[in-house]
Amino acid sequence: MDDRKEIKYKLCIGCVFCVMLVLLYQQFRVVHIYFDDYAYYSLSYARSFNGTKNYTIxxxxxFMKAHYMECxxxxxxxxxxxxxxxxxxxxLVQLSAAVIMVGVLWVLWKAASLKMEGYQKVLAAISVCALYWSLDIVFLRQGIYWFAAFFxxxxxxxxxxxxxxxxxxxxxGERNTAxxxxxxxLLIFAAGWSQEQxxxxxxxxxxxxxxxxxxxxKEKCCAAILYVIPAILALLIVIMSPGIQARLESADNGIGLIENIGANARQVVYLLGTASSWRINIFIFLSIMLISICDLKYTKSKVCKGFDAIQIVINGCLIYGYVLKQTAVEIFIATGDQTKVIIIGTIIALSIM
Known part of the structure; x- marks a missing residue:
């Protein structure tokens, strides 16, 4: 590719993410303190810690130690x-959140465009940023525009x-170094040392x-197993906390850790099947259909062709349901029937995978 064209494409991609940063900062700068943010900002979330506004490092x-032991x-x-x-x-928290969110979007774009060239990379950058704005307010206010949840x-x-x-x-290649x-x-460890799910x-x-x-x-098993060790270590740090067992035992619902994880997974699947996610879901359905149509054209395997045909039918039906009633599950929610909502959400989750 011509060097000038390459520079032009890189500038376009840079402009896309710069605009996204400005827009996100305008959003985050009006996000203030909600829910348990108060308890964290005053270092009073742990029971044995009195809390203070002007704390030292x-x-x-x-506080982190008390949080681990009690929460x-x-x-x-x-x-x-x-x-x-x-x-x-x-x-600084507001600015950092905007920068981190753009960083997450950039990483997603980079991963999606590894084998793309030129204008395809620009379109991918625009698509990733545009998809962010398709998220419903339910997801935004509970997962992004609430700092405890965001971080x-x-x-x-x-x-x-x-x-x-x-x-x-x-x-x-040469970059495959120790x-x-x-x-x-270290990144695997850092990703795992977050929360249970x-x-x-x-x-x-x-x-x-x-x-x-x-x-x-073709790595040796003793070398490949190194990828698993930091993940398991991080998992153990999270789930073996003395505070987590105490909280589960004192919780009103009285359920254990595994049941708690299952309940949260059910809630995520439920959200995938409700009206709040209709924009992102339609994009996902269309994407899966297009991928399946292309694969159906080029693959020679009869098994793959059959799987692609099933995906086209399923996602076509889901799109029809969304277009017909914005979301087919509104009827089920109105009647209090969550089972069908869970079924639809499960289909969506499996289709995404």
């Missing part, structure tokens, strides 16, 4: 969040995708990397 570390093991990203607040107050749930996703990106970018592998292992996802991801390294990269 030592007091912050003491849960979600320390790493809470520490980053509270450290930012200690350094620059709410304005705990959104930021680790970017770290995990970055680990995957580096793994495939450093696959073979230093780069150590960076990937993310730790579980990171562990599964690490096992998949191990299998890929053995079968595709």
């Amino acid at each position: 030592l007091q912050l570390l003491e 849960n093991g979600r320390l790493l990203y809470f520490f980053v969040w509270l450290l930012l607040f200690w350094l620059g107050g709410l304005p 705990l749930y959104v930021m680790p996703v970017g770290v995990l995708v970055l680990a995957a990106l580096l793994y495939f970018e450093f696959l073979g 230093g780069n592998k150590m960076t990937i292992l 993310q730790a579980a996802v990171t562990t599964v991801f690490a096992f998949l990397l191990m299998l890929h390294a053995i079968w595709v990269k």
Whole structure:
């Protein structure tokens, strides 16, 4: 490709993400303190810690210890969040959240465009940023425009995708060095040391990397298993916290850790099947249909052709349901029948996978 064209495309991509940063900062600068943000900003979330507004770094570390012993093991990203607040107050947290969100989108774009060239990369950047604005307010207010949730749930996703990106970018060649592998292992550990569901996802991801390294990269088992160790270590730090068991035992619902994870997974699936996610779902359905149509044209395997045909029919029906009634499950919600909503959400989740 011509060097001038390459520079032009890079400038276009840079402009897309710069505009996104400005827009996101305008959003985050009006996000203030909600729910348990108060307890964290005053270091009073842990029962044995009295709390203070003007704390020192030592007091912050003491709070983290008390949080681990009495609440849960979600320390790493809470520490980053509270450290930012200690350094620059709410304005720095707001700016940092905008920068981190753009960073997550950039990593997603980079991973999606690894094999693209020229204008395709520009279109991919525009698509990734546009998809962000298709998220419903239900997701935004509960997962992004609430700092405790943003730093705990959104930021680790970017770290995990970055680990995957580096793994495939450093696959073979001169960049497949011990230093780069150590960076990937640290990112896997950082992604897992977040919260229970993310730790579980990171562990599964690490096992998949191990299998890929053995079968595709032809690494020895003793070398490939290194991908799993930091994920399991992070998972144990999170779920073995003395505070998490105490909280589960004292919870009103009286359910255990595994049941709690299952209940949260059910809630996520339920949200996928409700009206709040109709924009992103239609995009997903259309994408799966187009991928299946293209695969149907080029694949020679009869099994793959049959699977593609099933995906086209299923996603076509889901699109028809959304177009017909905005979401087919509104009827089920109105009648209080959550079972069908869960079924539709499960179909969506499986289709995404």
